Every structure is written in C-alpha cells, then in structure tokens.
Amino acid sequence: MEIDVFTLFPPAFAWFEGQRHVANAIASGLRLGYVNYRDHTPLSSGQVDDTPFGGGAGMVLRVDVVEAALQARYGRDPVKLRTERRVIALTPGGRVLDDALVDELAGEPALTLLSGRYEGFDERVLEHLATDRVSIGRYVLAGGELAAMVLCDAVLRKLPGALGHEESAVEESFSRALDGAPEYPHYTRPAEYRGWTVPGVLLSGHHARIRDWRLEQSRRRAAGEPG
Secondary structure, three states, rough: EEEEEEEEEEHHHHHHHHOOOHHHHHOOOEEEEEEEEEHOOOHHHHHOOOOOOOOOOOOOEEEEHHHHHHHHHOOOHHHHOOOOEEEEEEEEEEEEEOHHHHHHOOOOOOOOOEEEEEOOOOOOHHHOOOOOEOOOOOOOEEEOOHHHHHHHHHHHHOOOOOOOOOOHHOOOOOHHHHHHOOOOOOOOOOOOOOOEOOOOHHHHHHHHOOOOOOHHHHHHHHOOOOO
16 A cells, blocks of 8 residues: 655654554555655745635645645646545545545555645645545644544554454454444453452353453443443
C-alpha cells in the first residue's frame, strides 16, 4: 500500500512512524510519504492561505495551492488523479470514520490524505480535487494532521504484518466479527485484586463457553446494558 499525506507540518508525523505497528507495516512494504504544501505553492513567500470571500474570521487553504502540490507529486492533472486513487480530504463535515470505512480504505492500493489548516479548504478542493471527505468525529481540530494519523493508524492495523498476531485485528470493537458491537471485557493477572474477581468462565478453560460469554458481553455493551 502507498499513502501520501499532504500537510504543512511533515515533522509532526515522526512520532507516528516510530510506533511499532507503523514501523512493521513500513517494513512489510507500506510506503508512507509526505508532501508540504508550502514546497509547491505558486504564491510568493510560501503563502498557502487567504482571507475568505464574504468576510469572516480565519484563513482558508487555497485551491490553487492544493492543486499545485498534487500536480508536483503525481505529475498529472489532479482532477484526473481522482480516477486513479482515493484522494481524501480530512474535514469535520465528512463521512465519519468507522470500521466499515476503515476496511474499505485498507483494501485500496493507494491513498492520498489532504490535511487542512486554518478555516479548512476552499470548497473547490472538496468538490473537484478530492474523491472523499472524511471526519474522525463531530468536532474541530486546529489541523488535519491528527486526523490523518488516526485514519492511518486504523487502516495500517488492518494490513498484514502490522500487528504481532494477525488475529488481533479480527475481534475488535465495531468489527464484522462482533456484528459491529463494542468489544467484550478483558482481564489479566491477578485473578483477584482488592476483592475484585475475574469472571469464573474465563478461568474455566472451556473455550466454547468463553466464546459465548464474550459474544454476550459484546451484545450487552451494544445495547447499553450492564455486563
């Protein structure tokens, strides 16, 4: 898989690349690249934004700047690029990222992530240069870098070789294996602590009963019931 992140702050991703599952994915063939909008802006003095038409607070990331960065990276008209790869604008009003969308994106050979800043993108970026608009939640961040990391983290965990055990990504919260429900409770040693005990079924060694208990707990959590 190939992922390109367009951002004003490529160094922000140094910590992210140091995480074990990300490093594992890179070692297994993932190509994770970064493009700084400022490096390709057609404007003087590294300008990338401008005041919004109609007035209002804040600055808006310009469409010509985003197009120039895409053109420089891929060497083709960014409008046509949309037929070749998913170009995802990270924006609060986009489709909310969930496990189904993560599965969908993990199956793509290439992704381009557009991180916004300031008041966001000129709307023409979303209309003509992006294939998708994705949000990590109904709130606003100072920029799209954290959102890009969240999306990458969720996608990379699905890739072969990223996790130490492939089954670790199967039964997770909201996965198809759990019918979209939250994951069941987990316990580890000690079996008793301050009078708080581990459910006996988990100590029974009876795998079928453990499986049934876990699925029931997952269903209860989905319904908002106590465990």
